[in-house]
Amino acid sequence: MERKKLHEKVLYPVVRVIAKKAMGSGTILYSKPSENSPNEYETYVLTNFHVVEDSVSYKKEWDALLKRDVKKEILDAVQVQEFRYYSGRSVVVGESSVQADIVAYDKTQDLALLKARDVKKYEFVAEMFPRDGKLEMLMELLCVGCGMGERPLMTYGFLSGMNREIDNYPYHLSSANSIFGVSGGAVFEKEALQFVGVPSRITVSLFGQAITHMGYFIPVDRVYKFLDEQIFEFVYDPAQTPSVCAKRREEKREKDRIFAANVSEESEK
Numbered sequence: 001m002e003r004k005k006l007h008e009k010v011l012y013p014v015v016r017v018i019a020k021k022a023m024g025s026g027t028i029l030y031s032k033p034s035e036n037s038p039n040e041y042e043t044y045v046l047t048n049f050h051v052v053e054d055s056v057s058y059k060k061e062w063d064a065l066l067k068r069d070v071k072k073e074i075l076d077a078v079q080v081q082e083f084r085y086y087s088g089r090s091v092v093v094g095e096s097s098v099q100a101d102i103v104a105y106d107k108t109q110d111l112a113l114l115k116a117r118d119v120k121k122y123e124f125v126a127e128m129f130p131r132d133g134k135l136e137m138l139m140e141l142l143c144v145g146c147g148m149g150e151r152p153l154m155t156y157g158f159l160s161g162m163n164r165e166i167d168n169y170p171y172h173l174s175s176a177n178s179i180f181g182v183s184g185g186a187v188f189e190k191e192a193l194q195f196v197g198v199p200s201r202i203t204v205s206l207f208g209q210a211i212t213h214m215g216y217f218i219p220v221d222r223v224y225k226f227l228d229e230q231i232f233e234f235v236y237d238p239a240q241t242p243s244v245c246a247k248r249r250e251e252k253r254e255k256d257r258i259f260a261a262n263v264s265e266e267s268e269k
Contacts, residue, residue: 007085009193012124014144014152014185017047017100017114018079024051025145025152025185026080026114027195030235031122035243040119042242044235045080046223047184048200049105049112052078056102075102080116083151092151104230109169110200111218111226113235126186128236129194129220135159135172143176143199143215145185152185157213164216166201171216178202178215187217196220 017026026047034040055076060069077099084094098118105112116122129135139159144152157176164171174187178199187197196219203214227235231249234240 006193008124009127010142010144010186010188011152011154012083012085013126014146015045015083016081016146016149016151017045017051017184018081018097019052020054020076020078022051022054023146023149024048024181024183025199026051027184027186027198028122028125029128029195031125033121034119035241037119041121043116043118043120043122044103044232045100045114045116046198047112047114048198048218049107049110050200051184052102052105052112052114053107056105077101077117078114080114082122095151104226104232106226106229108167109218109222109226111198111223113227113230113232126188126195127193128223129189129192129196131221131224131236133194135162135189135196135219137162140190141174141176141196142188142190142193143174143178143182143185143217144188145178145182145199147179147181149181156190160214162219166216169222170219171201172197172219174199174215174217175213176215177212179210179212182215198223 013028015026017024026045029046031043034042055078057074058071061072063070079097080100081097083092086093098116100114100116103113103115141157144154155177157174160175161173182199185199186195189196197217199217201216203211231245234242234245
């Protein structure tokens with residue numbers, strides 16, 4: 001396989017994510033011109049929720065519609081660090097850091113979506129495995145992430161288990177070595193170099209030792225479902241647009257708020 005292609009499709013789309021008390025990885029899934037300003041770009045990064053969890057908090061605030069205190073969500077910005085490489089080699093010649101906002105998350109699914117605050121074009125974006133594609137046991141895999149806070153590193157392994165249930169959700173098992181800090185990064189299948197999941201957990205022995213060749217990752221079908229549920233389909237579907245999705249999200253929030261108000265009134269009767 002051409003090494004340059006391997007770098008650009010697998011290594012370069014992975015970034016380091018730094019939150020309040022945690023450091024992990026992320027994967028650039030979208031970087032396209034803004035609808036309002038074609039010379040400016042919007043960029044979205046996928047990561048694990050547990051990487052940015054400390055940047056999510058709540059406080060009580062009076063809601064005039066509900067006539068009671070409600071929990072208000074506070075989302076602190078996180079840092080996304082992109083690496084620049086010497087042409088044709090995995091030698092880092094620079095890195096840039098930008099603040100990013102948490103625009104969607106699901107704690108139970110352990111997924112979060114970040115939007116970079118800068119407006120530059122990110123040249124290297126991961127290509128998602130087709131939604132109707134089929135993963136098979138013993139497929140060759142490449143796992144990329146910022147293990148132990150290092151710059152993105154790639155390891156090689158196989159798809160060793162499928163649909164292992166953890167906390168009521170399916171995970172796949174990879175034999176590609178991974179360690180703390182790889183969480184939120186990317187797993188690619190080796191043939192087309194397409195993104196097939198998010199490394200999220202590693203096996204730990206009874207003695208607390210990390211079993212690095214037994215890493216669990218969130219399969220790509222769950223990523224599609226997460227983007228659907230959060231109404232960010234434009235990330236993978238060119239037929240959708242950020243503005244249309246934003247309008248639908250706002251409509252859903254308003255419906256949820258009205259529903260909560262009606263429930264509150266009923267409970268007071």
